[in-house]
Amino acid sequence: MVNRLIKHALQALQDENPEIQRQAAEVLRYLGNQAQIVPLTQVLNSTLDRSVKLAAIEALGAIGGEDAETALLSVPRDGDPLIRWTVDAVLDQLFSGEQPAVPPLPPPEEEELVTILH
Secondary structure, three states, X not given: OHHXXXXXXXXXXXXXXXXXXXXXXXXXXXXXXXXXXXXXXXHHHHOOOHHHHHXXXXXXHHHOOHHHHHHHHOOOOOOOHHHHHHHHHHHHHHHHOOOOOOOOOOOOOHHHHHHHHO
């Protein structure tokens, strides 16, 4: 079931609707793994929508690892101050191994994830 949800979330990241992209990134925040870093990085770098960027940043932080750190370090620092702050907070968390600066929401139930992606 989880693999199917990840597959749907990856497809939803490519949707033209930013709300669907944001929801897909949120699903990957809870279910994602190293294999989803590249798609999340691509949407982070290609979207202009702030909520999608924030969701992708948080998903990368939740997945963690060197590739996620590299992706977050490549986010431009001259733009939106909220994006900068979120990237910095997530990177601080990754580098320190501490709890997130902004606590994550509790993971949704599996049924909620299915509803989000359909």
